[in-house]
Amino acid sequence: GEDVEQSLFLSVRxxxxxxxxxxxxxxxxxxxxxxxxxxxxxxQLLTYIFSNMDMxxxxxxxxxxxxxxxxxxxxxxxxxxxxxxxxxxxxxxxSGNTPLVFGKGTRLSVIA
Amino acid sequence: EAQVTQNPRYLITVTGKKLTVTCSQxxxxxxxxxxxxxxxxxxRQIYYSMNVEVTDKGDVPEGYKVSRKEKRNFPLILESPSPxxxxxxxxxxxxxxxxxxxxxxxxxxxxxx
Numbered sequence: 001g002e003d004v005e006q007s008l009f010l011s012v013r014x015x016x017x018x019x020x021x022x023x024x025x026x027x028x029x030x031x032x033x034x035x036x037x038x039x040x041x042x043x044q045l046l047t048y049i050f051s052n053m054d055m056x057x058x059x060x061x062x063x064x065x066x067x068x069x070x071x072x073x074x075x076x077x078x079x080x081x082x083x084x085x086x087x088x089x090x091x092x093x094x095s096g097n098t099p100l101v102f103g104k105g106t107r108l109s110v111i112a
Numbered sequence: 113e114a115q116v117t118q119n120p121r122y123l124i125t126v127t128g129k130k131l132t133v134t135c136s137q138x139x140x141x142x143x144x145x146x147x148x149x150x151x152x153x154x155x156r157q158i159y160y161s162m163n164v165e166v167t168d169k170g171d172v173p174e175g176y177k178v179s180r181k182e183k184r185n186f187p188l189i190l191e192s193p194s195p196x197x198x199x200x201x202x203x204x205x206x207x208x209x210x211x212x213x214x215x216x217x218x219x220x221x222x223x224x225x
Binding site for chain 1: 145152154155157160161170202204206213214215216217218219
């Protein structure tokens with residue numbers, strides 16, 4: 001079945017850029033998402049990208065998609081302590097008929 | 113305001129005592145699902161529902177039941193809870209149109225003693 005892989009931990013210094021990577025196996029993936037989970041909270045959608053796009057930028061967030069390598073990344077510029085959270089990558093084939101497949105999440109720790 | 117609500121938010125119970133976790137959404141979404149989150153295992157889907165009276169098993173359905181009698185509600189039922197069902201549970205919804213964004217509830221932390 002489909003699989004989504006992420007590294008489990010990332011530690012960066014405040015003010016540096018963070019890059020969280022994700023790989024997926026389903027070549028039919030159409031929508032790819034990044035979710036953020038702060039301690040004790042639910043998952044919050046950060047951003048998403050369609051498979052026909054290479055890049056999407058939204059303020060401090062940049063999503064890069066390499067469809068050939070099935071590789072997705074999330075770059076957070078000027079990382080702040082408030083960015084400390086677990087970040088989940090997810091993918092799905094369509095807009096609503098199939099479940100999202102989630103990675104196990106990357107725990108980002110920001111050191112002041 | 114778009115909302116997914118879950119109740120209760122925290123629950124401590126004993127083995128074998130039936131419980132229900134409710135989930136309600138106000139976005140008129142067709143698709144609803146339940147996940148459990150455990151350390152090191154990420155999110156695992158328990159059950160999902162494509163629409164009223166349509167439910168299907170996810171990756172870890174054993175020990176759980178669901179029902180979808182109304183579009184807005186999707187309760188998760190544990191008929192005979194066991195300690196291995198101690199976990200953090202999330203309800204989520206998606207609309208069938210558009211970019212398919214999935215919205216999550218705030219979570220229910222369940223402890224089974």
